[in-house]
Amino acid sequence: MYKKLTRVTAGLAALAFTAACTPEASQEMAYQARLMECARENGFTMLAAHRAGFGPGYAENAISSITRNASLGVLYAEVDVAESVDGVLYLMHDWTLDRTTTGTGEIREAEWSYIETLSLVDPDGQTLEEGVPTLDSAISAAREAGVYLNLDLKNVSEETLVAAIERLDAADEVIVIAYSVEDAALLHSLNPNLVLSAPNDPEALAATGVNLDNVYLWLGVGEPDAAEDQALAEQGLEAAAGLFPLEDGDPALYQTAASTGVEVLSIDDVLTGSSSLGGPDVLSAQIQTCRIAAD
Secondary structure (H helix, E strand, O other): OOOOOOOHHHHHHHHHHHHHHOOOOOOOOOOHHHHHHHHHHHHEEEEEEHOOOOEEEEEEEEEEEEEHHHHHHHEEEEEEEEOOOOOOOOOOOOOEEOEEEOOOOEEHHHOOHHHHEEEOOOOOOOEEEEEEEEEEHHHHHHHOOEEHHHHHHOOOOOHHHHHHHHHHHHHHHHEEEEOOOOHHHHHHHOOOEEEEEEEEEEEHHHHHOOOOEEEEEEEEEEOOOOOHHHHHHHHHHOEEEEEEOOOOOHHHHHHHHHHHHOEEEEOHHHHHHHHHHHHHHHHHHHHHHHHHHOO
């Protein structure tokens, strides 16, 4: 367990005075950031279901996939947010509708009146009795299930996504993925209380004015490095890594990755991942501990 430390520490000494003088430095940590702080302080690793978690009978970015996570002790569902040509936000990973739905065509050219007629298709090609969800319905379902959404932007702008989050009063229930320091700075400028998944460059993030209280750092895809994670933890920073290209059903993959101290593991195989880290009861108890701490 790491000792609780403030976010701006000796590792960011060159930026500490500037950060302390900004409005962001005096802000309270957002709810999602307090959850991650609790995970770090208690040595917990939370699971995030990549593309909401999928498998036979469960499609990518589906409501049923999102809600299944609650029963497995998976805290986060990473979902992809697209925008129809007529301005409806919905969940879709690919740039075309072909692979995961019964439809065809590019998402940038599809109207919602067409998309909403389609059925989702699971990874085995089975057509499901479930349609493409809107972002509104996904947030509503996640809220009811007690799952939080990690939002990955596809063809939707940061401004449009943040406006939707604010309209739905969902800032405490989501994390927004930023792929660059510049993206993180823009998202922070739009709403400094959003928690961001951002590149592992805390000095550059702080230099743009991003509040490191409300960030966790993406270490990339692959097994996380314990020394790297510890160095971040000593600065009071949390981190995430993606295991999804490596998953082969071996529980040791998840156990070894969790032993590095990383706070979030993004995975495809939510069934194996959950059972490997103690099962739904253990993971749900950890989540409840951090919810109490974050409130």
